[in-house]
Amino acid sequence: MALTALVVDDHRLFRATARMLLESEGFDVVGEAEDGASALSEVARLRPDVVLLDVQLPDATGFDVAKQVTSKRDGSRVVLVSSRSASEYGELVAECGAVGFIAKDELSGQSLGAALREGRADEDR
Amino acid sequence: MRIADRALRAWAWAGFVVFFGTMIGSTVVDVVDRRNYSDWGSNDTLSGIVFALMVSLFPVVGMLVVHRQPRNRIGWLLLAIGLAWAVSGMLDVYARVALSLAPGSLPAGEAVEVVGGGSWVPPFLLMGVFLVLLFPDGRLPGPRWRVLAWIAVVDAVLILAAITFTPGRVDEVPVPLSANPLAVGPHALWQGVAVIALPVFPACILAAAVAAVLRFRRATGTRRLQLKWLMTAVSLVAALYALAMVVSLSNLSRNPDGSDGAFMLVLQNVAVLAFGSIPVVIGVAITRHGLYGINRLISRALLVALLGVFVTAVYVGVVVGVGTAIGQRQPSVWLSVLATALVAVAFQPARDRLRRLVNRLVYGERATPYEVLSDFAAQMTGRYTTGELLPRIARTVSECLGGARVAVWLRTGDELVPEAAWPLSAAEPPPGVTVTGEELPVLPADHVCPVRHGSELLGALAVDVTGREPLAPGELGLLDHVASQAGLVLRNVRLVEELHSSRQRLVNTADDQRRRLERNLHDGAQQSLVSVALMLRMAANQHDPEVLSATLHEAADQLQRAIAELRELARGIHPAVLTDRGLAPALTSLAERCPVPVELRDELRRRLPAPVEGTLYFVVAEALTNVAKYSGARLVQVRLADLGTAVLLEVADDGVGGADRSRGSGLVGLADRVAVHDGELTVSSPAGQGTRITCRLPVPAPAPDDPTTPARQPEAVAG
Numbered sequence: 001m002a003l004t005a006l007v008v009d010d011h012r013l014f015r016a017t018a019r020m021l022l023e024s025e026g027f028d029v030v031g032e033a034e035d036g037a038s039a040l041s042e043v044a045r046l047r048p049d050v051v052l053l054d055v056q057l058p059d060a061t062g063f064d065v066a067k068q069v070t071s072k073r074d075g076s077r078v079v080l081v082s083s084r085s086a087s088e089y090g091e092l093v094a095e096c097g098a099v100g101f102i103a104k105d106e107l108s109g110q111s112l113g114a115a116l117r118e119g120r121a122d123e124d125r
Numbered sequence: 126m127r128i129a130d131r132a133l134r135a136w137a138w139a140g141f142v143v144f145f146g147t148m149i150g151s152t153v154v155d156v157v158d159r160r161n162y163s164d165w166g167s168n169d170t171l172s173g174i175v176f177a178l179m180v181s182l183f184p185v186v187g188m189l190v191v192h193r194q195p196r197n198r199i200g201w202l203l204l205a206i207g208l209a210w211a212v213s214g215m216l217d218v219y220a221r222v223a224l225s226l227a228p229g230s231l232p233a234g235e236a237v238e239v240v241g242g243g244s245w246v247p248p249f250l251l252m253g254v255f256l257v258l259l260f261p262d263g264r265l266p267g268p269r270w271r272v273l274a275w276i277a278v279v280d281a282v283l284i285l286a287a288i289t290f291t292p293g294r295v296d297e298v299p300v301p302l303s304a305n306p307l308a309v310g311p312h313a314l315w316q317g318v319a320v321i322a323l324p325v326f327p328a329c330i331l332a333a334a335v336a337a338v339l340r341f342r343r344a345t346g347t348r349r350l351q352l353k354w355l356m357t358a359v360s361l362v363a364a365l366y367a368l369a370m371v372v373s374l375s376n377l378s379r380n381p382d383g384s385d386g387a388f389m390l391v392l393q394n395v396a397v398l399a400f401g402s403i404p405v406v407i408g409v410a411i412t413r414h415g416l417y418g419i420n421r422l423i424s425r426a427l428l429v430a431l432l433g434v435f436v437t438a439v440y441v442g443v444v445v446g447v448g449t450a451i452g453q454r455q456p457s458v459w460l461s462v463l464a465t466a467l468v469a470v471a472f473q474p475a476r477d478r479l480r481r482l483v484n485r486l487v488y489g490e491r492a493t494p495y496e497v498l499s500d501f502a503a504q505m506t507g508r509y510t511t512g513e514l515l516p517r518i519a520r521t522v523s524e525c526l527g528g529a530r531v532a533v534w535l536r537t538g539d540e541l542v543p544e545a546a547w548p549l550s551a552a553e554p555p556p557g558v559t560v561t562g563e564e565l566p567v568l569p570a571d572h573v574c575p576v577r578h579g580s581e582l583l584g585a586l587a588v589d590v591t592g593r594e595p596l597a598p599g600e601l602g603l604l605d606h607v608a609s610q611a612g613l614v615l616r617n618v619r620l621v622e623e624l625h626s627s628r629q630r631l632v633n634t635a636d637d638q639r640r641r642l643e644r645n646l647h648d649g650a651q652q653s654l655v656s657v658a659l660m661l662r663m664a665a666n667q668h669d670p671e672v673l674s675a676t677l678h679e680a681a682d683q684l685q686r687a688i689a690e691l692r693e694l695a696r697g698i699h700p701a702v703l704t705d706r707g708l709a710p711a712l713t714s715l716a717e718r719c720p721v722p723v724e725l726r727d728e729l730r731r732r733l734p735a736p737v738e739g740t741l742y743f744v745v746a747e748a749l750t751n752v753a754k755y756s757g758a759r760l761v762q763v764r765l766a767d768l769g770t771a772v773l774l775e776v777a778d779d780g781v782g783g784a785d786r787s788r789g790s791g792l793v794g795l796a797d798r799v800a801v802h803d804g805e806l807t808v809s810s811p812a813g814q815g816t817r818i819t820c821r822l823p824v825p826a827p828a829p830d831d832p833t834t835p836a837r838q839p840e841a842v843a844g
Contacts, residue, residue, distance in 0.1 A: 011648070011652045013652055013653070013656050013683075014652055014655060014656060014659075017655075017656045017659045017660060017663075018659065020659075020663060021659050021660075021662065021663045024663055024666065024667075025666070056647075083647060083651045083652065083655050104655040104658075104659075105654070105655045105658040105659070106658075107659060107662075108659075108662050
């Protein structure tokens with residue numbers, strides 16, 4: 001069964017493109033959210049397997065949202081995305097409970113799958 | 126029942142006339158009847174007149190005071206002193222007429238003579254005890270002092286009784302009597318009373334002086350100042366009397382026959398006259414204490430007194446000291462000449478030294494106003510940094526004003542803020558006060574002196590004299606002088622502050638611009654490019670040619686949008702057209718992109734230095750952005766004029782107006798930018814009448830045949 005995904009980003013263009021890309025690679029994009037508050041309510045409502053979460057949101061940082069999502073331990077895993085590079089955020093990515101980080105321009109079903117696999121391997125260890 | 130002021134004045138005048146009538150009568154009789162002697166140390170007519178003059182000063186001042194303030198108790202006391210002297214004079218006149226001028230013409234001459242012998246007691250009681258005890262408000266310093274008042278009164282009565290009733294010989298003016306006609310009781314009784322009562326009298330006077338000193342120490346404000354006046358006069362009189370006593374005891378100024386020499390006579394008369402200074406200063410203290418600088422008077426009086434002591438000391442030292450050493454009994458003419466020469470030579474340096482000493486005593490550490498001003502001038506030569514300067518001004522002024530609290534207020538924008546104060550205090554400084562125009566607002570202080578440069582209000586010096594004496598006219602004058610000099614200082618301080626904050630704003634503006642740029646790149650071009658990347662990745666996996674084509678078209682469109690956004694951003698950073706083709710095409714391009722129609726009138730026929738062109742461009746760009754965002758205007762006129770050594774730029778719209786330079790950071794940033802080139806930016810934006818931004822920038826005068834001057838179309842209209 002295809003993994004369900006929620007795309008959270010304040011740029012409509014990115015949400016649309018990411019949805020098309022992920023769906024073309026076998027993900028089931030079940031919803032979109034444009035800020036932190038609606039992201040949390042959509043996660044609670046849709047219980048997606050993966051939350052593709054932008055770091056810079058209008059009302060909160062992606063790190064704060066990721067912490068709240070992962071603390072509930074209801075199965076949703078978070079992969080952070082940003083048009084900046086991971087090195088700009090350093091430890092913050094690992095500390096917020098997200099399983100991985102993908103630069104926006106490197107996003108694909110493949111890279112997302114790889115991030116999830118790597119995250120699961122970490123959890124198993 | 127309350128007596129009307131008019132009635133009080135009438136009574137005062139009546140008493141005053143009685144006093145003068147008696148005084149004149151007494152003086153006439155005194156001159157006619159030469160067989161008298163005076164208790165005042167000499168028996169010449171001059172001394173009699175001097176004494177009469179001195180005594181007259183009491184009721185004269187009393188009359189002046191009562192005339193202005195009919196309920197002033199001290200005024201009435203001064204009048205009473207005059208009347209007491211008048212009674213004394215009347216008794217004297219009566220006795221002289223009855224016993225000397227026309228013997229037998231009046232009854233009871235001898236009895237009057239005896240009573241007159243004690244007539245000095247009441248005026249001395251009033252002058253020596255009550256005047257000092259009741260000054261300045263006519264009330265005792267405290268309920269306990271009532272005891273002193275009673276002791277003094279009882280003592281005076283006892284002295285009078287002893288003088289009046291003691292049996293035996295009476296040694297009085299004008300005729301000594303062999304037996305007292307009023308004698309009552311045994312001689313020993315009255316003598317005992319006199320022995321006890323007489324020394325108590327000066328003790329009461331001394332106690333009254335102590336009361337005045339105590340009153341002075343706890344007095345504040347006007348009361349303190351009034352007491353200071355009195356104490357100054359009393360000290361002067363005491364010093365002169367002490368001097369007279371020293372001269373008298375030293376046998377210095379004595380004629381060979383044992384009578385007083387000329388110097389002694391002058392000194393005695395001066396001392397008697399100086400006594401008259403007491404009522405005079407009382408009058409000044411009551412009615413005019415705010416008009417004269419007491420400190421100045423004190424320092425002068427002290428200087429004169431010390432110089433007197435100096436001259437006397439030299440004289441005594443040389444004439445008596447040297448005279449004794451070389452075995453001369455009589456004062457030598459040569460030694461007198463030597464002493465005079467010494468005094469003449471040493472007088473100037475001694476006066477300078479004494480003046481410094483006196484100034485230090487009266488004005489404190491910082492000494493005279495002159496020193497303060499010269500010190501102040503030295504401070505402005507740049508020995509101190511701005512941060513040190515304002516506290517230093519406060520301190521200098523405070524020390525000069527005898528430690529009053531002085532605050533230096535500085536204007537920042539439309540607010541006066543207390544920037545420095547002396548003496549330092551842990552209390553919270555008062556809040557800032559809003560300034561309207563160039564008017565000095567009300568500040569929480571007793572004396573406030575505005576500090577201006579030209580008409581521009583830069584700050585203020587505020588002096589608080591709570592618990593101290595009010596400032597004397599001289600001190601107020603000094604404050605004015607310091608304030609006028611401080612104008613330059615505060616202007617410098619303000620320029621430095623303005624430079625500092627404008628520099629800060631420039632840095633902040635640059636930071637803001639960078640942040641905005643990053644945000645714009647991130648939200649605009651970067652997002653578009655990210656999408657293009659994702660679309661191309663999607664296209665790579667696409668096998669359906671139709672979907673592939675659509676995806677690639679979408680990616681190309683997105684890429685074009687990104688390019689457009691980047692172009693716009695680049696123009697915002699610095700428009701290439703400005704660098705390449707100059708101001709006119711750059712402004713035309715701005716005008717074309719403005720949503721409000723722009724009428725551009727460019728009268729500039731030459732290229733300007735790049736920074737100037739950049740500044741003018743950004744002023745127009747910011748102005749047009751504001752017009753589009755806020756003004757609701759239908760037309761904007763942009764005019765650029767070449768004034769030779771300056772360029773004038775005007776951007777005027779017909780919108781709603783009401784733009785506030787202090788609120789919009791954009792306008793402030795522009796003003797800073799213009800200020801960097803020594804230019805001026807003014808914004809006039811009355812509500813409902815549109816906004817006019819005028820910018821004047823100095824530029825190098827054009828060269829006579831400037832090859833870079835391109836021919837341009839004078840006018841371009843775009844919309």
